Amino acid sequence: MTKTLEGKVAVLTGAARNIGKHVAIELVNRGAKVVIGDVLDAQGEATVKELNELAGEKVAAYIHTDVTTYQANKAMFAFAETEFGGVDIAFLNAGIGTNANTMFLPLDDAMDDRMLDINTTAVVKGGKVAMLYLAKRGGGVIVNTASVAGFLAGPTMSIYNASKHGVIGWTRSNDIYKHVCNVRMNAVCPTWVDTELAVDLAENDDGNPFTEIFAKMPRVKAETVVEAVLTLIEDESRNGEALLALPGGVIRPQEPISRFPELVSEEFLNIATQKAPDTVAYYKRKLEEARKREGI
Numbered sequence: 001m002t003k004t005l006e007g008k009v010a011v012l013t014g015a016a017r018n019i020g021k022h023v024a025i026e027l028v029n030r031g032a033k034v035v036i037g038d039v040l041d042a043q044g045e046a047t048v049k050e051l052n053e054l055a056g057e058k059v060a061a062y063i064h065t066d067v068t069t070y071q072a073n074k075a076m077f078a079f080a081e082t083e084f085g086g087v088d089i090a091f092l093n094a095g096i097g098t099n100a101n102t103m104f105l106p107l108d109d110a111m112d113d114r115m116l117d118i119n120t121t122a123v124v125k126g127g128k129v130a131m132l133y134l135a136k137r138g139g140g141v142i143v144n145t146a147s148v149a150g151f152l153a154g155p156t157m158s159i160y161n162a163s164k165h166g167v168i169g170w171t172r173s174n175d176i177y178k179h180v181c182n183v184r185m186n187a188v189c190p191t192w193v194d195t196e197l198a199v200d201l202a203e204n205d206d207g208n209p210f211t212e213i214f215a216k217m218p219r220v221k222a223e224t225v226v227e228a229v230l231t232l233i234e235d236e237s238r239n240g241e242a243l244l245a246l247p248g249g250v251i252r253p254q255e256p257i258s259r260f261p262e263l264v265s266e267e268f269l270n271i272a273t274q275k276a277p278d279t280v281a282y283y284k285r286k287l288e289e290a291r292k293r294e295g296i
């Protein structure tokens with residue numbers, strides 16, 4: 001294995017087990033150091049121990065992180081800097097699947113907020129903190145874990161689908177920062193992988209026929225998900241992109257129409273092109289203000 005990521009440092013959320021752990025292993029294989037933030041402390045510590053033993057040196061560290069708060073996200077990135085000198089890669093992967101089939105569940109604020117807080121808003125919060133740390137390092141890449149559920153939809157996973165559509169919208173909104181501070185942002189969109197989260201999403205004992213349908217749905221191999229994530233990290237041309245990880249391999253979906261003809265005039269295109277350098281300069285100023293404000 002060529003050490004293509006030698007000298008790089010990655011922060012991964014939700015990597016105590018399953019998809020996140022697979023990605024952590026591959027990052028270490030390619031020479032990176034990794035910091036794992038999760039709420040499953042025993043599994044997170046065990047994963048880090050396994051990675052350090054495999055490498056024969058300290059390549060991994062764990063920090064308890066509930067991704068829903070800025071405080072925890074800031075502590076995780078600061079910890080990575082203290083442990084390994086800075087951060088080049090962020091894999092924002094933590095997620096939940098519980099109570100996704102929400103329509104006739106109780107009208108419970110905390111239940112629905114929790115899904116969006118962890119799956120969507122935490123990706124925004126982690127992304128904002130990551131942007132400042134990666135910019136400080138001179139550039140880097142953020143990969144968010146969305147899902148095929150970020151493109152497709154159905155009642156069984158309704159609020160989960162909404163949460164992952166949100167991750168794709170957020171990711172596509174941030175392609176300008178490559179030009180501002182050399183930070184790219186992408187999203188990986190796997191179909192089913194057999195994990196605890198998938199079971200939470202699809203299996204139930206209340207007679208929903210989806211449980212039987214789910215059992216027959218094609219799965220993607222974890223290696224394919226890892227391949228998609230590593231492509232989004234290592235291929236510098238990938239920016240604002242969502243890559244699917246499917247049983248047949250890694251696929252780039254057709255991008256949505258970003259400019260409907262009714263919304264575009266020649267005048268608009270001219271001013272948008274003319275103002276592109278000013279827009280980049282504006283965000284460079286905003287970045288410096290944000291770094292100063294946050295002390296990063």
Ligand SMILES: NC(=O)c1ccc[n+]([C@@H]2O[C@H](COP(=O)([O-])OP(=O)(O)OC[C@H]3O[C@@H](n4cnc5c(N)ncnc54)[C@H](O)[C@@H]3O)[C@@H](O)[C@H]2O)c1
Pocket residue numbers: 013014015016017018019020037038039040065066067068093094095096118145146147148189190191192193194195196197198
């Ligand atoms: N398994 C699938 O079929 C599938 C398909 C597409 C996308 N995904 C996405 O992949 C990601 C990883 O899921 P997985 O399938 O490996 O399941 P998983 O449950 O093993 O992984 C999710 C991880 O996120 C962590 N987590 C949950 N809430 C957290 C919080 N508040 N703060 C920090 N960490 C938290 C969990 O402890 C766990 O380690 C998720 O975002 C999931 O939505 C999964």
